[in-house]
Amino acid sequence: MDIHPKTLFEKIWDAHVVRPESSDTPAVLYIDLHLVHEVTSPQAFTQLRERGLKVRRPDRTLATMDHSTPTTPRNAHGIIPVLDTQAAAQIEQLTRNCKDFGIPLYTLGTENQGIVHVIGPEQGLTQPGMTIVCGDSHTSTHGAFGALAFGIGTSEVAHVLATQCLLQNKPRTCAVRVDGRLQPGVSAKDIILAIIAQNGVGGGTGYVFEYTGEAIRALSMEERMTICNMSIEGGARAGMVAPDDITFEYVAGRPYAPQGAAWDAAVARWRTLPTDEGATYDHVITLNASTLTPMITYGTNPGMGIPITGTIPDPMSLSDPSARIALDKALQYMDLRPGERLIGHPVDVVFLGSCTNSRISDLRLAATVLQGRKIAPNVRMLVVPGSQQVKKHAEAEGLHEIFTAAGAEWREAGCSMCIAMNGDELRPGQYAISTSNRNFEGRQGKGGRTFLASPLTAVATAINGCVTDPRELLETV
Amino acid sequence: MEPITAFQGKIVALPIENIDTDQIIPARYLKVTDKNGLAEGLFYNWRYNADGTLNPDFVLNRPEAQEAQILIAGNNFGCGSSREHAPWALQGYGFKAVISTYFADIFRNNALKNGLLPVVVDTETYDQLVSLWEEEPGTTITIDLANQTLTLPDGRQVDFPIDRFAKYCLLNGVDQLGFLQQQEPSIVAYETAHTAAYSTIK
Numbered sequence: 001m002d003i004h005p006k007t008l009f010e011k012i013w014d015a016h017v018v019r020p021e022s023s024d025t026p027a028v029l030y031i032d033l034h035l036v037h038e039v040t041s042p043q044a045f046t047q048l049r050e051r052g053l054k055v056r057r058p059d060r061t062l063a064t065m066d067h068s069t070p071t072t073p074r075n076a077h078g079i080i081p082v083l084d085t086q087a088a089a090q091i092e093q094l095t096r097n098c099k100d101f102g103i104p105l106y107t108l109g110t111e112n113q114g115i116v117h118v119i120g121p122e123q124g125l126t127q128p129g130m131t132i133v134c135g136d137s138h139t140s141t142h143g144a145f146g147a148l149a150f151g152i153g154t155s156e157v158a159h160v161l162a163t164q165c166l167l168q169n170k171p172r173t174c175a176v177r178v179d180g181r182l183q184p185g186v187s188a189k190d191i192i193l194a195i196i197a198q199n200g201v202g203g204g205t206g207y208v209f210e211y212t213g214e215a216i217r218a219l220s221m222e223e224r225m226t227i228c229n230m231s232i233e234g235g236a237r238a239g240m241v242a243p244d245d246i247t248f249e250y251v252a253g254r255p256y257a258p259q260g261a262a263w264d265a266a267v268a269r270w271r272t273l274p275t276d277e278g279a280t281y282d283h284v285i286t287l288n289a290s291t292l293t294p295m296i297t298y299g300t301n302p303g304m305g306i307p308i309t310g311t312i313p314d315p316m317s318l319s320d321p322s323a324r325i326a327l328d329k330a331l332q333y334m335d336l337r338p339g340e341r342l343i344g345h346p347v348d349v350v351f352l353g354s355c356t357n358s359r360i361s362d363l364r365l366a367a368t369v370l371q372g373r374k375i376a377p378n379v380r381m382l383v384v385p386g387s388q389q390v391k392k393h394a395e396a397e398g399l400h401e402i403f404t405a406a407g408a409e410w411r412e413a414g415c416s417m418c419i420a421m422n423g424d425e426l427r428p429g430q431y432a433i434s435t436s437n438r439n440f441e442g443r444q445g446k447g448g449r450t451f452l453a454s455p456l457t458a459v460a461t462a463i464n465g466c467v468t469d470p471r472e473l474l475e476t477v
Numbered sequence: 478m479e480p481i482t483a484f485q486g487k488i489v490a491l492p493i494e495n496i497d498t499d500q501i502i503p504a505r506y507l508k509v510t511d512k513n514g515l516a517e518g519l520f521y522n523w524r525y526n527a528d529g530t531l532n533p534d535f536v537l538n539r540p541e542a543q544e545a546q547i548l549i550a551g552n553n554f555g556c557g558s559s560r561e562h563a564p565w566a567l568q569g570y571g572f573k574a575v576i577s578t579y580f581a582d583i584f585r586n587n588a589l590k591n592g593l594l595p596v597v598v599d600t601e602t603y604d605q606l607v608s609l610w611e612e613e614p615g616t617t618i619t620i621d622l623a624n625q626t627l628t629l630p631d632g633r634q635v636d637f638p639i640d641r642f643a644k645y646c647l648l649n650g651v652d653q654l655g656f657l658q659q660q661e662p663s664i665v666a667y668e669t670a671h672t673a674a675y676s677t678i679k
Contacts, residue, residue, distance in 0.1 A: 018667045019660055025642050028660050030667050032675050040560065042510035059677035068508055086508035093510045104678050130675060137559040137583060153561035153587035163657040165664055201495050202553035205582055235556065237582050256676045301495050322494040322551035329493065419504045428527060440499040440557060442522045
């Protein structure tokens with residue numbers, strides 16, 4: 001019997017080793033769930049066809065359409081028209097690939113379609129202890145359930161399609177301990193933005209993060225997903241949270257969750273997953289949630305973040321020339337100056353959506369603040385639910401009416417303006433406050449400028465038309 | 478895949494840290510279903526002005542950078558998305574290697590799968606290479622994968638690390654999918670032992 005204390009990561013890794021790492025070869029790791037979307041899969045299916053290979057486990061593979069799909073309204077026949085011919089071809093290709101290889105597919109506009117990292121948890125497919133991959137770096141989202149989940153490239157998509165396995169070198173572990181309790185107006189998004197601001201966008205390279213501590217335990221599943229989602233923005237391919245009663249309650253009753261005796265057996269197994277007492281991590285970083293304020297980014301990577309009341313740093317204060325050039329270039333792109341505050345800075349667009357913050361709890365929170373209010377007349381606000389299921393629930397609660405009454409656009413589900421592949425994009429020079437995960441140059445449209453923030457900060461900003469500390473508004477809710 | 482051994486190539490330096498995959502290839506170029514034509518999108522927003530004309534100030538547009546095969550870039554090159562279009566675009570443009578102080582994990586994996594060498598050097602060597610480009614633009618260096626060395630114009634050699642298995646595959650033109658397929662008996666054994674672990678999808 002193995003009595004060596006193990007971390008959550010080590011337990012899942014060890015349980016999925018098909019062939020151990022040797023001095024000459026990486027480990028062969030079994031993958032329980034493979035999620036597929038239209039953008040990173042076509043060349044993988046081509047490789048399978050060229051070699052005459054089948055998909056080994058179509059029953060452990062699920063495809064959806066999200067990245068290049070429009071979020072514009074349905075036509076008279078209830079169909080969401082795809083006007084971009086390249087996107088249409090890509091969508092059609094995924095449909096054909098899934099049909100030819102027998103993979104279940106949630107096609108555009110159907111009841112379970114949505115952002116790949118929203119639908120896995122929603123369907124109960126994402127469960128503790130699993131290995132989950134997808135050709136998308138935000139696969140780290142699923143780690144919120146105590147799963148080992150990470151993004152892979154298209155070559156690796158082909159590997160998993162053909163063999164249900166990946167060749168992997170074992171990553172190192174890093175505990176990210178968040179102590180204390182969040183203050184009102186400060187949210188999970190602010191925790192992860194603060195972690196990345198503190199440790200940089202490369203700080204987690206080579207590591208799997210495990211988020212621990214009182215503040216993490218107090219979070220809901222959807223808040224934990226927000227945090228794990230952005231692990232990759234800190235350089236970590238995967239981020240995880242040990243499963244607990246909050247996790248089990250969220251999974252219970254979902255379409256693919258185990259039922260009856262199988263459920264009890266699953267929960268008993270899942271309860272053995274948390275890191276053993278005495279287990280050690282390769283690295284530990286800490287953060288105190290009690291002293292956190294709402295965060296916002298000012299630059300062109302998610303590590304360029306400050307407390308919303310803070311000022312923009314000076315490139316001249318950096319000693320490393322490559323870092324100085326990067327910050328200088330970022331401020332030029334953003335047309336911002338060192339020492340400036342962002343509070344009061346006008347914005348043109350507010351984007352509420354993405355795999356980071358487009359779940360029902362995000363929409364409920366935003367609607368609570370927007371209820372009875374209007375967004376500023378100079379602002380365009382897009383509200384993009386993460387999935388058709390989220391959209392349906394929000395509409396059943398009347399949230400869409402609150403958004404439209406406030407002057408926002410209520411749209412179909414998809415990645416939308418997070419990646420700007422579908423026509424939802426900023427115009428050059430526009431400023432957006434966005435609940436998404438990346439503020440890279442041009443990410444939300446060529447020449448567009450992004451401030452990343454929480455849904456609460458985004459909504460407060462929409463109301464005032466300029467960057468606003470959401471705590472101001474809470475006092476009057 | 479063609480085996481890679483040693484090659485000599487012109488260098489070009491982009492000494493900026495955290496160059497993300499959205500800069501390497503903007504998302505609007507990802508609406509393809511093959512690997513062709515991606516070089517057109519490489520660093521598009523930096524290579525071209527807003528009106529579509531070539532940006533003469535961008536380093537890749539300088540005459541000395543033409544036909545460069547080795548890109549030297551600041552730390553954490555390739556951070557951001559998992560798009561394998563990034564190494565495909567770099568290769569399509571003519572690059573055979575990228576040298577940095579470290580690479581983002583997914584980018585490094587993707588590069589190795591395609592024979593684009595991610596060469597990790599220490600900060601001192603990185604600084605020397607950037608200076609070399611600034612002082613002698615158009616100069617060449619040699620990368621020897623078998624011996625894991627860079628050779629600078631003055632004959633100095635610098636060792637670099639590389640994953641052993643990836644090196645074996647690149648030197649011999651072996652593809653990793655083939656290796657995984659050979660693991661079939663172990664995969665079957667694993668599946669047999671773990672049949673009931675998780676729900677399958679209907």
